[in-house]
Amino acid sequence: MLPEYGRPVTELLAELTALKEADLPVRGGKVTAYVYDTGLPEVHEAAHRAYAEMLEVNMLDPTAFPSMVALERQVVGAVAELLGRPGAPGVFTSGGTESIMLAVKAARDARPGATRVVLPVTAHPAFHKAAHYLGMEIVPVPVEPATYRARVPAFEAALDDRTALAVVSAPSYPQGVVDPVEEVAALAAARGVPCHVDACVGGWLLPWLREAGAAVPPFDLSVPGVTSISCDLHKFGYAPKGASVLLFRDAELRRRAYFASAAWPGYTIINATVQSSRSAGPLGGAWATLQALGREGYLELGRRTLEATRRLAEGVGKIPGLRVLGEPEAALVAVAGSADVDVFVLADEARRLGWFLQPQLSYAGIPANIHVTVTGVTLAGVDAMLEVIAQAAEAARRRGPAEVPAGLPELIASLDLDALDDATFAELAASVGIDLTATGQPGMAVVNAVLDALPATTREAILVRFLSVLYS
Ligand SMILES: Cc1ncc(COP(=O)(O)O)c(C=O)c1O
Numbered sequence: 001m002l003p004e005y006g007r008p009v010t011e012l013l014a015e016l017t018a019l020k021e022a023d024l025p026v027r028g029g030k031v032t033a034y035v036y037d038t039g040l041p042e043v044h045e046a047a048h049r050a051y052a053e054m055l056e057v058n059m060l061d062p063t064a065f066p067s068m069v070a071l072e073r074q075v076v077g078a079v080a081e082l083l084g085r086p087g088a089p090g091v092f093t094s095g096g097t098e099s100i101m102l103a104v105k106a107a108r109d110a111r112p113g114a115t116r117v118v119l120p121v122t123a124h125p126a127f128h129k130a131a132h133y134l135g136m137e138i139v140p141v142p143v144e145p146a147t148y149r150a151r152v153p154a155f156e157a158a159l160d161d162r163t164a165l166a167v168v169s170a171p172s173y174p175q176g177v178v179d180p181v182e183e184v185a186a187l188a189a190a191r192g193v194p195c196h197v198d199a200c201v202g203g204w205l206l207p208w209l210r211e212a213g214a215a216v217p218p219f220d221l222s223v224p225g226v227t228s229i230s231c232d233l234h235k236f237g238y239a240p241k242g243a244s245v246l247l248f249r250d251a252e253l254r255r256r257a258y259f260a261s262a263a264w265p266g267y268t269i270i271n272a273t274v275q276s277s278r279s280a281g282p283l284g285g286a287w288a289t290l291q292a293l294g295r296e297g298y299l300e301l302g303r304r305t306l307e308a309t310r311r312l313a314e315g316v317g318k319i320p321g322l323r324v325l326g327e328p329e330a331a332l333v334a335v336a337g338s339a340d341v342d343v344f345v346l347a348d349e350a351r352r353l354g355w356f357l358q359p360q361l362s363y364a365g366i367p368a369n370i371h372v373t374v375t376g377v378t379l380a381g382v383d384a385m386l387e388v389i390a391q392a393a394e395a396a397r398r399r400g401p402a403e404v405p406a407g408l409p410e411l412i413a414s415l416d417l418d419a420l421d422d423a424t425f426a427e428l429a430a431s432v433g434i435d436l437t438a439t440g441q442p443g444m445a446v447v448n449a450v451l452d453a454l455p456a457t458t459r460e461a462i463l464v465r466f467l468s469v470l471y472s
Helices: 009-022 041-054 066-082 096-110 126-134 152-158 181-190 206-211 251-257 281-317 343-352 378-399 408-414 422-431 445-452 456-470
Strands: 090-093 116-120 137-141 163-169 195-198 226-232 244-248 259-261 269-271 332-336 358-360 369-373
Touching: 041 066, 041 281, 066 090, 066 244, 066 281, 090 096, 090 251, 096 126, 096 163, 096 195, 096 226, 096 244, 096 251, 116 126, 116 152, 126 137, 137 152, 152 181, 163 181, 181 195, 206 281, 244 251, 281 332, 281 378, 343 358, 343 369, 343 378, 343 445, 408 445, 408 456, 422 456
Parallel strands: 116 137, 116 163, 163 195, 195 226
Antiparallel strands: 090 244, 226 244, 259 269, 332 369, 358 369
């Protein structure tokens, strides 16, 4: 693996290019998840150069590198201004998961003894991860069956003295709808419970959509009772990955997110984030993206995104066998199939046509669907996207639903997965025609259908197994 002698950079870059050939393309709008594309190459170029400029600065010690403090102040300040509380204290983190981890930690440490996190079933699994890491407990509440928004009476019933944090999303990822932030925040405040708004995907999008004419309900720090909010700049801020901001209502709560340790004979540890040593590259990239686009740039992207989302939702509604779930209020559209159009087969067919549509499994009574994240680049190709979805739906109708091998879900559910080694697990999958190394390629429908037929805890055990096999 490690060469005996150093290799020239041109050779290394050629190797990276070759390795990336099988990857999904990150630009162009045909991949409707994971990547956020403005469609403006000069903006991404500015971010890349600023990222490289700040790459070697270590955010471990702000006194050693004042440049990063200045940049972080600017970036956090811009987010606070957009999200209803200019000057609000915040932290620049590596992404939504880290922002959520810190919001949960701050809430836990602010209410000693309270260990429960109350959230809608549509909230991002980063909260489950945070609860798992921080020794807390999740209390899920259902969503309304027609709108997919958190059910307020259920929330009210779930909040009590043991609640460390109430969580709502603006919007939730699965169906792109905004939870009733004002109602839940008021209920939480009445009980002295902090309330976090997960605006990871919507924080840097909803304000621009509102300005472009969309009806966006209040969701930010201007809402009484909201005590923290997360906003990922590596999503609709269009910054390179590794960029999110977590804002707090006051500096006291932010201090609960910090960590300091003097319990060793080494250098002083004072961390604002989970990570200790970390590159300032993402901060430089985020700062440059904000500066390169400016207010007008984001508003224009908001206008395009709004139009593309409306056209997509309207167009999908006209395709036989498909329907949009709920009324998407942001730029995330979930499309369910029907008895004769299997969405997992549809996703495979779209992949054959060169488009990636993200499959989402059924959960808590919400049907399986495909998820499209509309970004700045989508508008230019929205007709082509609709054409592909229509063709893929037609092909899925002809092929019929993915066939789950008879008895397989029952067999898997009955297995003690911990007792199998990775090789046996891979063989078991191969014996029923599932190639675990063929990730992301056409032919995922059966895998998705099998997972869909299993309870969530078994899905989780399988996914961990899968990752282990992939890296073995
Ligand atoms: C609503 C929401 N919260 C949190 C996250 C987690 O963000 P990340 O993948 O940056 O950790 C996501 C990611 O899509 C999200 O949509």
